[in-house]
Each structure stands twice: as structure tokens, then as C-alpha cells.
Amino acid sequence: MHACRIARAANGRDKILKFEGSYHGLHDTALVSVKPKAEEYGDPDAPNSVPGGGGVPKASLSNVVVAAFNNLPSVERRFKENPGQIAAIILEPIMMNVGLCLPQPGFLQGLRDICTKNGALLIFDEVKTGAKLAWGGASEFFGVKPDMICLAKSIGGGLPLGAFGASRAVMDLISQHKVFHGGTYNTNRVAMSAGLATFREVLTRENYGHVDKLSKKLTEGYRAIVKKSGLQAYIASAGVNGALMLYPQEIRNYRDWTKIDIDLWRHYWFGMVNRGVLAQPYWWDEQWTVSVQHTEADI
Numbered sequence: 001m002h003a004c005r006i007a008r009a010a011n012g013r014d015k016i017l018k019f020e021g022s023y024h025g026l027h028d029t030a031l032v033s034v035k036p037k038a039e040e041y042g043d044p045d046a047p048n049s050v051p052g053g054g055g056v057p058k059a060s061l062s063n064v065v066v067a068a069f070n071n072l073p074s075v076e077r078r079f080k081e082n083p084g085q086i087a088a089i090i091l092e093p094i095m096m097n098v099g100l101c102l103p104q105p106g107f108l109q110g111l112r113d114i115c116t117k118n119g120a121l122l123i124f125d126e127v128k129t130g131a132k133l134a135w136g137g138a139s140e141f142f143g144v145k146p147d148m149i150c151l152a153k154s155i156g157g158g159l160p161l162g163a164f165g166a167s168r169a170v171m172d173l174i175s176q177h178k179v180f181h182g183g184t185y186n187t188n189r190v191a192m193s194a195g196l197a198t199f200r201e202v203l204t205r206e207n208y209g210h211v212d213k214l215s216k217k218l219t220e221g222y223r224a225i226v227k228k229s230g231l232q233a234y235i236a237s238a239g240v241n242g243a244l245m246l247y248p249q250e251i252r253n254y255r256d257w258t259k260i261d262i263d264l265w266r267h268y269w270f271g272m273v274n275r276g277v278l279a280q281p282y283w284w285d286e287q288w289t290v291s292v293q294h295t296e297a298d299i
């Protein structure tokens with residue numbers, strides 16, 4: 001919410017471009033086309049802006065344009081249709097609200113170039129990927145630099161903590177009181193202490209080495225089992241995250257994700273639980289996380 005507001009303030013434009021199927025929180029700008037139904041989502045290259053539930057005002061919908069993940073022409077089309085009006089593109093560098101959907105080579109760099117060309121900001125929502133992909137987040141992992149990042153979840157080490165950051169010029173809009181920012185729980189001492197401890201003690205280069213090794217082992221083990229079983233599936237993996245993807249080919253976007261055999265996925269998940277393994281949170285839009293606390297024995 002704050003990232004979108006400050007992006008709008010930074011270039012004086014109202015529209016935000018997001019991707020179909022991505023989740024960025026519950027506020028009006030983000031709760032659009034999160035899990036739209038087939039009968040409402042429209043053209044795959046120009047998806048409709050579908051409210052993610054009741055209470056999202058129509059006026060908000062008109063300020064959120066939707067494109068398809070891994071589809072640069074759909075993004076270019078939106079910029080052509082809305083000249084000088086799009087303040088920012090917001091995305092998860094890896095879509096993690098649809099299992100695990102990786103950006104195809106060149107996609108993130110393509111977005112970077114489109115933003116630069118059109119004077120829009122590129123926002124990486126790294127609420128999930130930030131601490132879990134690499135020490136330097138998605139920018140380090142993919143080598144593409146956004147204008148702004150959003151962090152949360154793991155950075156609080158279990159306490160509620162969120163953060164966003166951008167260049168000094170953009171963040172100065174707050175210190176110059178051009179963008180209002182505040183809140184009762186902002187810089188809450190307990191949460192901030194937990195965050196500092198997490199960055200200093202847990203999210204260290206050394207620990208990334210440890211979890212990367214475990215993640216590789218887990219992924220290789222899963223891949224060997226999938227191969228042996230002959231299942232129409234693949235393992236998607238990035239950083240410490242991964243997921244068993246029950247599809248014959250790699251998914252590229254939200255609509256591909258909807259084609260999953262849900263019954264089969266449920267058999268997998270409950271079968272694992274019945275054998276004492278909580279492979280990942282329940283729901284086929286989630287993924288597993290290898291933690292710093294895990295050991296070779298857990299894998």
C-alpha cells in the first residue's frame with residue numbers, strides 16, 4: 001500500500017500495473033485480479049481488472065491495469081493504452097501465490113527496460129522472496145535492480161514486521177512531508193529488535209549457504225521420486241522455496257496454474273501428513289520453505 005502510494009507521488013500518476021494472479025495484500029489497489037474466475041478474467045493478453053472481493057470500489061479498479069506474467073507484450077500493450085498514466089509495475093519476481101511460477105529468462109529485465117523507458121517505477125514485492133531467495137533478495141538472484149522493494153514475513157523472525165525501501169530521492173518524499181507516512185505500530189520496538197536480530201543473527205551469508213545446500217538436497221530427492229513414479233509433475237525451486245507442481249509442463253502464469261488436478265494434490269498433501277511430514281502449508285497455491293533451523297536429518 002505504502003509502496004504504491006509513494007510511487008504515485010513520485011511521478012504524479014495514478015495507475016498501477018499488476019499481474020493477474022499475484023497477491024500484494026488486502027488494500028484496494030492490490031486486491032484486484034488475485035484469483036479471478038475463468039468467466040470473468042477475459043482476454044489472456046489483456047486481462048480484466050476483477051475485484052478480489054466485495055468492498056473494492058469501482059474507482060480503484062479503474063486505476064489498476066492488469067497484465068499476464070511472463071508476457072512482455074501484454075505489459076507493453078498496457079503502457080500504450082495508458083500513455084503517461086502508469087506510476088509503477090508491482091510484482092513478485094517469482095509468483096508465489098500460484099505454487100511457484102518462475103519468471104522466464106529476460107522477463108524481469110524486460111520489465112526493467114519498459115519501466116525505464118516509460119518513467120514508471122519497478123516495485124519488487126519481496127514479502128515472500130526477500131529473505132528466502134538469497135542474501136541480496138531477488139536483485140541479487142536475478143541481477144535485475146528494481147526501484148523499490150517491499151519486505152515482510154521472514155524479516156521479523158516471527159514478529160509482525162514490514163518494510164519498504166527505494167532510492168533516497170523517492171524516500172525523501174516522506175521526510176519532506178510530501179507523502180504522509182505513519183502508524184501506531186510503526187517502528188514498534190519489539191518488532192524492530194526482532195528484525196535487527198533476524199538480519200544480524202539469522203539471515204547471514206553463512207546460513208544462506210546452509211539452507212541452499214538443504215534446499216538442493218530436498219529438490220533433488222523430490223525430482224528423483226517424481227521421475228521414478230512417472231507422475232506428470234515437476235519440482236519448482238528457488239532459494240529455500242520449492243513446490244511439487246502437478247503439471248506436465250512448467251507453468252508460466254496464473255491461468256496455467258488453475259489447470260492443476262486438485263484431487264491429486266490433496267492426495268499428495270494428506271498422504272504426506274499421514275506419514276508425519278508437513279510438506280508445505282495446505283493449499284496448492286503455497287510452497288515449502290527450508291528454514292535455518294532445518295538439518296540434513298530433516299531432509
Ligand SMILES: Cc1ncc(COP(=O)(O)O)c(C=O)c1O
Binds near residue numbers: 125127162
Ligand atoms: C507477496 C505478498 N505481498 C504482500 C502480502 C501482504 O502482506 P500482509 O499480510 O502483511 O499485508 C503477502 C501476504 O501473504 C504476500 O504474500
